[in-house]
Amino acid sequence: MTTPLVEMDGDEMTRILWKMIKDELLLPYIDLKTEYYDLGLEHRNETDDQVTIDSAEATKKYGVAVKCATITPNAARMTEYHLKEMWKSPNGTIRAALDGTVFRAPIIVKGIEPCVKNWEKPITLARHAYGDVYKNTEIKVPGAGKAELVFTAADGTQIRETIHEFAGPGILQGIHNTDKSIASFARACFNYALDTKQDLWFATKDTISKKYDHNFKDIFQEIYDAEYKEKFESAGIEYFYTLIDDAVARVMKAKGGFIWACKNYDGDVMSDMVSSAFGSLAMMTSVLVSPDGVYEYEAAHGTVQRHYYKHLAGEETSTNSVATIFAWTGALRKRGELDGNKELMSFADQLEKATIQTIEEGKMTKDLALITSMKDVTVLNSEDFIKEIRKTLEAC
Ligand code: NAP
Numbered sequence: 001m002t003t004p005l006v007e008m009d010g011d012e013m014t015r016i017l018w019k020m021i022k023d024e025l026l027l028p029y030i031d032l033k034t035e036y037y038d039l040g041l042e043h044r045n046e047t048d049d050q051v052t053i054d055s056a057e058a059t060k061k062y063g064v065a066v067k068c069a070t071i072t073p074n075a076a077r078m079t080e081y082h083l084k085e086m087w088k089s090p091n092g093t094i095r096a097a098l099d100g101t102v103f104r105a106p107i108i109v110k111g112i113e114p115c116v117k118n119w120e121k122p123i124t125l126a127r128h129a130y131g132d133v134y135k136n137t138e139i140k141v142p143g144a145g146k147a148e149l150v151f152t153a154a155d156g157t158q159i160r161e162t163i164h165e166f167a168g169p170g171i172l173q174g175i176h177n178t179d180k181s182i183a184s185f186a187r188a189c190f191n192y193a194l195d196t197k198q199d200l201w202f203a204t205k206d207t208i209s210k211k212y213d214h215n216f217k218d219i220f221q222e223i224y225d226a227e228y229k230e231k232f233e234s235a236g237i238e239y240f241y242t243l244i245d246d247a248v249a250r251v252m253k254a255k256g257g258f259i260w261a262c263k264n265y266d267g268d269v270m271s272d273m274v275s276s277a278f279g280s281l282a283m284m285t286s287v288l289v290s291p292d293g294v295y296e297y298e299a300a301h302g303t304v305q306r307h308y309y310k311h312l313a314g315e316e317t318s319t320n321s322v323a324t325i326f327a328w329t330g331a332l333r334k335r336g337e338l339d340g341n342k343e344l345m346s347f348a349d350q351l352e353k354a355t356i357q358t359i360e361e362g363k364m365t366k367d368l369a370l371i372t373s374m375k376d377v378t379v380l381n382s383e384d385f386i387k388e389i390r391k392t393l394e395a396c
């Protein structure tokens with residue numbers, strides 16, 4: 001390796017897996033160079049969360065990061081970790097710094113078949129991670145009255161629309177998005193489609209939401225026509241816009257092998273549907289891509305707290321490390337690609353192959369054993385599964 005990866009360590013069971021993966025699957029085979037940031041909750045607390053900000057800045061500098069799952073503090077964590085403050089979600093902080101789009105793709109293995117039997121290839125979900133209902137303002141309307149939507153421009157002029165004349169109690173919600181954020185979402189999706197040579201689907205409810213959702217559709221189309229049309233044509237891939245209802249119906253009948261771009265809420269909900277239909281959250285990779293080509297790789301799942309408490313109690317765990325391994329291989333491959341380091345890219349390919357092969361040979365963790373169609377599988381504990389992957393890798 002010539003350029004370091006930004007390594008963001010994390011919490012609980014995934015922190016345990018993180019070390020095992022490095023010790024067993026990375027350090028013996030590559031000259032691993034990383035700039036290490038400890039995003040474990042204790043260290044975030046010690047540094048007043050400065051470490052998270054520093055790690056995001058380092059990611060912008062080096063271009064590629066790999067992140068372990070981290071705790072997003074809530075009231076229970078305040079007491080558990082004696083926190084000075086209820087620190088923000090590291091993912092939120094990193095996402096805001098990189099202004100990115102989150103892409104989630106399932107890892108496909110023979111023997112772990114998707115519930116939707118025509119899904120032969122992965123479906124990658126691209127989720128816009130800014131605005132809409134996630135940054136809303138709500139009012140619980142107490143009784144009769146008039147609700148208006150008012151925009152006051154910098155020069156004081158106003159645009160005013162009546163929302164509803166309430167005859168009795170009800171509810172109100174104000175949401176927004178910005179052209180800037182939508183445009184960077186669009187570019188991130190177009191770039192990712194070109195990068196992975198897959199078609200891009202995008203869908204909203206523009207027939208009902210003639211200004212809000214229509215604006216998303218228009219921005220995507222303008223950027224596509226001006227900047228990407230020719231590139232897509234020469235790569236032999238397609239950009240396809242349709243109504244969200246139509247997209248949902250088509251996804252169910254499709255073979256997979258495309259990227260499905262979704263607005264924030266649609267992406268939140270649909271990514272859980274797609275990942276559970278493909279098998280398991282522990283088999284889902286996640287990458288945050290910024291419009292200027294910065295990449296942050298992670299597993300889609302959390303810190304697997306329940307398993308960690310078992311581990312602390314000295315009990316055996318069978319936690320699936322596949323998505324975390326693929327976060328590393330994704331980051332190593334991208335680093336190799338950016339540095340022209342073919343050996344590093346091919347190591348990433350080999351490690352992924354060995355991981356999949358291990359499962360396909362019937363050696364897996366408990367979560368997969370519960371859903372596999374394979375007979376007579378061997379259920380391994382967290383550590384033995386990683387050691388088994390190492391054996392497969394050595395034999396490759
Ligand atoms: P979780 O860690 O994803 O785990 C939820 C459940 O899913 C587990 O209890 C386990 O089920 C199963 N599971 C998830 N990953 C697995 C794996 N690799 N192998 C086997 N089973 C797996 O979600 P959570 O328990 O809701 O959250 C725990 C902590 O993670 C929270 O503090 C949350 O803030 C944080 N979190 C972080 C991120 C991130 O950093 N990106 C994302 C989500 C959540 P069983 O217990 O039934 O075996």
Ligand code: MG
Nearest residue numbers: 267268269272
């Ligand atoms: Mg969700």
